[in-house]
Amino acid sequence: MIRVTTPLENVEALQAGDEVxxxxxxxxxxxxxxxxxxxxxxxxxxxxxxxxxxVIYYVGPSPAKPGEPIGSAGPTTSMRMDxxxxxxxxxxxxxMIGKGGRSxxxxxxxxxxxxxxxxxVGGAAALIAQHIKSVEVVAYPxxxxxxxxxxxxxxxxxxxxxxxxxxxxYEQGVAKYRQPMAEGSK
Amino acid sequence: MxxxxxxxxxxxxxxxxxxxxxxxxxxxxxxxxxxxxxxESPLGQNVLDAILENAKIAKEKKMPLCQDTGLxxxxxxxxxxxxxxxxxxxxxxxxxxxxxYQEGYFRMSVVGDPLERVNTKDxxxxxxxxxxxxxxxxxxxxxxxxxxxxNMSALKMLKPADGVQGIKDFVVKAVSEAxxxxxxxxxxxxxxxxxxxxxALLAKRALLREVGSRHPKPHVARLEEELLELVNKTGVGxxxxxxxxxxxxxxxxxxxxxxxGLPVAVNINCHVARHGEAVL
Numbered sequence: 001m002i003r004v005t006t007p008l009e010n011v012e013a014l015q016a017g018d019e020v021x022x023x024x025x026x027x028x029x030x031x032x033x034x035x036x037x038x039x040x041x042x043x044x045x046x047x048x049x050x051x052x053x054x055v056i057y058y059v060g061p062s063p064a065k066p067g068e069p070i071g072s073a074g075p076t077t078s079m080r081m082d083x084x085x086x087x088x089x090x091x092x093x094x095x096m097i098g099k100g101g102r103s104x105x106x107x108x109x110x111x112x113x114x115x116x117x118x119x120x121v122g123g124a125a126a127l128i129a130q131h132i133k134s135v136e137v138v139a140y141p142x143x144x145x146x147x148x149x150x151x152x153x154x155x156x157x158x159x160x161x162x163x164x165x166x167x168x169x170y171e172q173g174v175a176k177y178r179q180p181m182a183e184g185s186k
Numbered sequence: 187m188x189x190x191x192x193x194x195x196x197x198x199x200x201x202x203x204x205x206x207x208x209x210x211x212x213x214x215x216x217x218x219x220x221x222x223x224x225x226e227s228p229l230g231q232n233v234l235d236a237i238l239e240n241a242k243i244a245k246e247k248k249m250p251l252c253q254d255t256g257l258x259x260x261x262x263x264x265x266x267x268x269x270x271x272x273x274x275x276x277x278x279x280x281x282x283x284x285x286x287y288q289e290g291y292f293r294m295s296v297v298g299d300p301l302e303r304v305n306t307k308d309x310x311x312x313x314x315x316x317x318x319x320x321x322x323x324x325x326x327x328x329x330x331x332x333x334x335x336x337n338m339s340a341l342k343m344l345k346p347a348d349g350v351q352g353i354k355d356f357v358v359k360a361v362s363e364a365x366x367x368x369x370x371x372x373x374x375x376x377x378x379x380x381x382x383x384x385x386a387l388l389a390k391r392a393l394l395r396e397v398g399s400r401h402p403k404p405h406v407a408r409l410e411e412e413l414l415e416l417v418n419k420t421g422v423g424x425x426x427x428x429x430x431x432x433x434x435x436x437x438x439x440x441x442x443x444x445x446x447g448l449p450v451a452v453n454i455n456c457h458v459a460r461h462g463e464a465v466l
Contacts (some may be wrong), residue, residue, distance in 0.1 A: 017229065062253045062293040071291050072244070077334050077367050099334070100367035100426060121236045121425055122334060122369035123458045125253040126244040144305060145293055157236065159229065159427065169229075170366055173428020177224040177227060178421030181358070 003155075007053030008094035011116045014160045016167035020118065021155035026055040026097070028149040030076055031138055034084040037148075041087045048139035048148060052092035055118075059097075060145040061135075062125070070135045070151075073100040074125030078117070082106050091112045097158055101170045111166045118163035119169070131156045188322035190466050193273030195324070198464050199282025202256060202328035206460040207250045210241040214373070214434070214459045220246050221371050221424075221431040230429030234371075237424075237457055248290075250457045254331035255292035258283050258312040259390065269348035271375035276437035277391070280310040295333070315387065326392050329461040335368035335454045341386055344448040350409065353378065353450050354416060360452045361417045361433065366426020373397070374417065374436040377451040379383040379443035392437035394461050401438055410438045434459075 006024030014020070027049050029037060040047055050181070060077050062071030077100030085096070086109045094115050099122035102110075110117060120128060132151050139148040161169045202204040210218075215238075222234035244251040260279050270278075287294060295429065296310065297303040319325075340360040344352045357376060364372075377388025400407040409455075414436040425427020443449060 019229075019232070049299050060253060060293060060295075061292045062250050062255060065249075071293070072250040074253050076254070077337070079367065099369065101365055119366070119425065119427070121233050121240075122366070123242040123252045123332075124236045126247065126249040126251060127236055127240040129249065130243065142322055145295075161427075169428070170426050172422040173227065173229070173423060174365070175425070175428070175432055176421065177423055177428045179419040181416060181419055 016163045016169045018160040020085045028057045032146045038084045055095035057097040072125035073129045075120040117162040118158035120158045187269045192313045195278035196282045200286040202462040203286035206462040207255045217397045217434040226433045227429035230424040233424035254332040256332045259329045260314045261327040262316045263319045263325040265323045267322035284308040324466040327463040335456040338364035338368040339453045341451040362420045368454045371431045371434045373455040373459045375453040376438045378440045380441040385449035385451040388439040389451040392439045393455045395437045397435045
């Protein structure tokens, strides 16, 4: 287990397959927030949070019960954000947390701008919520669960899924455990 | 005629939604325990440990297992000798969903129009499938469906000549291409036959079966076993990180079809395979 703190530095040291525990501030954004963030970038306007060295978590949490910082908060499917990710990497985004693979375009931009992609366990949302200590909305409150939240996390469990050299745990893992199929099944 | 009251349906749907979202069905939990023992990848084993731990936390704290508490799918079997009094069945189902999602602190994940995309803010409407059956009971099956897995589902109108091999190729391809997106280990429903929409409905319905149960027709049961073995050879593994436990279970449902067709639908459910049922 490798301890990682935000804002991220020396991300080149992280390798695909490493299990990490992330502590510090992370920001949430998913489909609707990404559209707005990219629109701001296109218009040359400032973003609502400091993106340099930042980690974005693709999540739409369930509402907090009274006295709790947040409800369940597991990762959503990252590929939906693929078409809106490169402009953020160009501005210095260093980490993303989600689930599932990424497009070739994103992987190449991650190599170019030295960023890592972490995978959290999809569906382990109650477990992950135990590592989120405080939450506040920093932009787009009208989006509800899809608003940009600033989260303080402690030992948030994740895996380095794709590293700065383009090594990819999805490709490596599947290749390792794939078994031959008879009768032309593929 | 036996009378079933609107309020009783509301209360039952509410209870099923509250329970399904926070408590993993025992058959699914046990299948995950088994998968953890069988998984060969160390990373996959850790993922399964986290999933089992998550189920314990969610149950204990009455928290949703997954933040995506889904679009609620309800199968209602209405006995022909039942009269529902006090309101419409569909409205009772939606009211039950509305109350559960508010009281349970569940995420509201439904937009009222797929193009305008404005959140309905109460997770309604549900997707309700009604069938008329003999008797004087009302059977309700409630399955909140997350969309990480729903988005990875697939349907194809195969040719009769494609046969069983064509079905196998299509199912394996759907699972391989889905990779880690539907949150494996998954449960797979395969609907074969009927028309396009019938195949999809069969696949959805198949997901409600109990893990470990086999189809009563021996050749269909055999196909279930063969398909499960094949998808577990894809190497996808828990969360797509590679491994031997890609699917916990695979169910096939069949229906008569046209001489010219072989519709096949694959509906994928994540490891948080929520469902519950009750009879009024």
